[in-house]
Amino acid sequence: MTEAVRPALARRYRQERLLVLAGKASIVIALLFLAGLLGNVAVNGWRALLRAEIQLPVHFDPAVIGAAGEHDALAYARLVKQAARADLAPDAGRKARKEAQQLLSFGAALQLRDAVAADPALVGATKEVWLPAASAAELHLKAFEALPGAAGRGLNLSERQATLLDRLHEEGRTALRFNGRFFTAGDSRDPEAAGIGGALMGSLLTLIVTLIATFPVGVGAAVYLELLAPRSRVFDFIEVNINNLAAVPSVIMGLLGLAVLIGVFGVSRSTPLVGGMVLGFLTLPTIIIAARAALKAVPDSLLHAALSLGATRLQGIVHQVLPAAMPGIMTGTIIGMAGALGETAPLLMVGMVAFVVAVPTGFGDVATALPVQIFLWADSPERGYVEKTALAICVLIAFLLAMNAAAIWLRRRFEKLL
Structure with missing residues (x-):
């Protein structure tokens, strides 16, 4: 009787072992897929924690923003425009000056407005300021730093703009800083200024x-x-x-x-x-x-x-x-x-x-x-x-x-x- 039952028992134990192995393999495969998905999202997303900035000398011209510093963002946008043209393309033509201006985000004007609101003594002074870069320039600088997964070097930029950014980087006038505004700001039409x-x-x-x-x-x-x-x-x-x-x-x-x-x-x-x-x-x-x-x-x-x-x-x-x-x-x-x-x-x-x-x-x-x-x-x-x-x-x-x-x-x- 024992000899007759032994083959059946061995077959049942083998099936149980196969079932356990199949269950373990399913869990491992599911974890691998989950790790791959989350890893891909994390690799693509952590770069948003960094914000590209460009250093420019800004003259807080009272003729543009008023003696007390206006609150109109467009007035400060003119300050950014003047600073970009004067420092990045002083002797270039109109097109080159416009391309230089496009390297900076509109959020730069809001940053200058907040700075004047916090310190009215800035009106009439000239100061070196770190201003946020536009989205295309930001992608270019992140790719220049060879961040893992970064892609965008030269994307949506003219050859003149890419060359200008490379020069600024070599001069130490570009930086990648922690983007705290991502967690505090609302949505924006400009990707570099958008937050959650x-x-x-x-x-x-x-x-x-x-x-x-x-x-x-x-x-x-x-x-x-x-x-x-x-x-x-x-x-x-x-x-x-x-x-x-x-x-x-x-x-x-x-x-x-x-x-x-x-x-x-x-x-x-x-x-x-x-x-x-x-x-x-x-x-x-x-x-x-x-x-x-x-x-x-x-x-x-x-x-x-x-x-x-x-x-x-x-x-x-x-x-x-x-x-x-x-x-x-x-x-x-x-x-x-x-x-x-x-x-x-x-x-x-x-x-x-x-x-x-x-x-x-x-x-x-x-x-x-x-x-x-x-x-x-x-x-x-x-x-x-x-x-x-x-x-x-x-x-x-x-x-x-x-x-x-x-x-x-x-x-x-x-x-x-x-």
Whole structure:
């Protein structure tokens, strides 16, 4: 009997080993693909942390900006124009002077305006100033420094402009500095001046609205359905439809928000308020399902013990069952919010695809979100947006990882308190 069974056992053990090896190989392949994807994004995106600058002597001419320093950016743009022409192409023709001026970003004028506003004594003085380079010049200088993955040497530049940049680099009058404005500035038509500050604030305000709108409703619905509602056909109908809502495409929720929130209730378009409510439509079923699963995992004996000691059913739920289920509820809520953070289609439907320069400060301000900002930059033909898009993707991934880490931390925190 043993001899007859031994070949079958050997075959079964061999199949189990093959199954284990196939599972390990699948995990390794998935990790390699993920590492390749994230590595490619990181390599393309980290260069956006650097901003190219050119040193020029600038004369803060009172005849141009006024004796007290005007606040008109166009006046300071004339200062930049004069400095570029006088220093970079003093004896050249009109075309050469214009090409020299094009090496500098329009943000240089805003930088000079802010400098005069901070120090009015600059009016009438001449000072060496580091000014931001235009996108094409920035790509050229990054390629000149042979940064990993950099491409763009001479791209969209005339031969005269490329030669001029090379000369400035050899003279030590070009530099690559940390681009802090990327995290604080809003969007811009000029790639070198564009930032994700407005999109980050818009995403934060939108998620706050989503949390306020969905967490109380979701937990309340879960408590009623799991612990209070009588089992009936109506209960079964509601349960099936909640599960179905979790699988509805996000663009449908966007159309629902467009038709109901904007068309019927008149909520303003392109605001975190309407965006958060639309994302709430997506997140609510997830929170209800996660909260019900967390409540179901709490032993019935906990509620029965509270009832046996004289507590009402509501008191037992609020003081015993809900605290015990809170780790699972919080984890499901944060994971649902993280999923909503990456949504783009519903926000496009409610107008959060607007070009937003100013950083929003309230729920009623015009705003966009980080996924929408990435979509807009990825669709732009400007080469300077390529690395900005990649870095914005890295920031979004970091945001999602932080939210998932927060979910794990909160779960362990609540488990220790119980």
